[in-house]
Amino acid sequence: MDYAIQQTLNALSFGAEYALIALGLAIVFSIMGLVNFAHGEVVAFGGYSMVIVSTLLTNSPWILMAGVLIACVVASVALERVAFRTVRGADLTTGLLTAFGVSIILQNLFLLLGSPRPMAATQFIFLDKTLTFGSVRVSSLQIYETLATFVAIGILMTFLRKTTLGMAMRAASLDFEMVRLCGIRANRVIAGAFAISGLLAGLACIFIMARRGSVQPHMGFDPVLVAFVACVIGGFGSLPGAVLGGFLLGIAEVVVLVLLPQSAGGMAQAAVFTMVALVLIWRPDGILSPAREKGDKI
């Protein structure tokens, strides 16, 4: 019983991390058709901001958390302004290559200005304690991570449904030009999407840092690849799809780890991706892919 609870929590917390990052990718993609592979570097930048703030200013974890969130939002919005605004409206591949380019440049900046080796930033480790409920022992970090993700999704949903900017974002995912024809500024909608994407990256960064306790240049790239797969499973451009894909991947990973015998541990990734392939044979556009317009211009 306690084993099952522990593994469920594992699956939820893995899924939560993937879902947070996948949502960040999906919200930008849904509005401007850009697969932002530099999203992982925003996460890494959040980690470096901890090192900077803690050496210059304070070690208070609460201030550091606020710093990470602010750093990620600023980095994300700045990337849009500097790199992605110039290729707006260009081909899908142009945006994709730009994002890869930005990602490589940032990783190398981290290498040059920071260090190729992991730099310690252990201020969030205190989030990870072992809690004992009777016979069940669980990690507090996993509970925080799952809860924070659900709260973030709830706030995001309310924002998208109730505020004018949120509605404009949903409308823009369908017909950006029509949103501009209503007088709503394209720059504001896109900057808003990048700000939200950055905020979600910051939240993910806090939990990643609490687990790792160190920051290194490439730390954001792998989670973004996994999140990308989550988006593909859920249906690229669909926000509920990104959340669903993230949690499905988390669950699949844990199920595979539990079921596979120790000796076949190396096959875990292969097993997960086989499942992904099967899902894509069943639903080639992803599980919750938005319906395609099939009619004529009526």
Add this chain to the structure above:
Amino acid sequence: MLQTSSLKAFHGPIEAVHGIDISVAEGQCVTLLGPNGAGKTSTLSAITGTVRATGTIRLGGEDISRLPVEDRCRRGIAISPEGRRVFANLSVRDNLIMGGALQPDKAQLNREIEDWFTHFPVLGERHAQPAGTLSGGEQQMLAIARALLSKPRILLLDEPSLGLAPMIVAKIFEIVRDLKARGTTILLVEQNASAAIRVSDYVYVLNNGLISSHGAAANFGDGSDLMGELTGVHV
């Protein structure tokens, strides 16, 4: 109110409109008639700024031809576009909120939305429904209401009768006539010549990207010969 001079519109390298001068006076309803591919929609897109264009466009004397799309809307140009383009994933009410997004007073905007719901009760009944579930005629009403909520100085209507059943077409033209009676300045694009001529003050006939004739609506009679002349199909 609105004047264009030697307005050219481009789709990529292709010139779709070859320099036209049109003028819409305040309170008038002016119609652009023409067959498919004549450049009617391209002309409207040039006015709203969604395609590349040269020449000048003046709104109330101000040259707006260099302004981005959003600012032209803020100066007072609103469009109910071809194919209606309602936000299918948003509710009917949220579509209208998008139309009035520039209005700073949200309570006032809510009152105006309620006014539209009494005006078009069918929209009021479905205010919480996704706009994609509305019928073509209902979507057209929604698109017109959305455009008017930005309090435009001129309303561009692109083929409001396209793809609708004859009874609904009659209803849509009734709405246009009603808008005109309330003093709305309208630039209408249509293929339904006779119905359009009946509601307009002035008519431009567009063919192959050029104005082939223009004049007061009365000069065009009931318009029945006009479409035959334009398309070569006489019925």
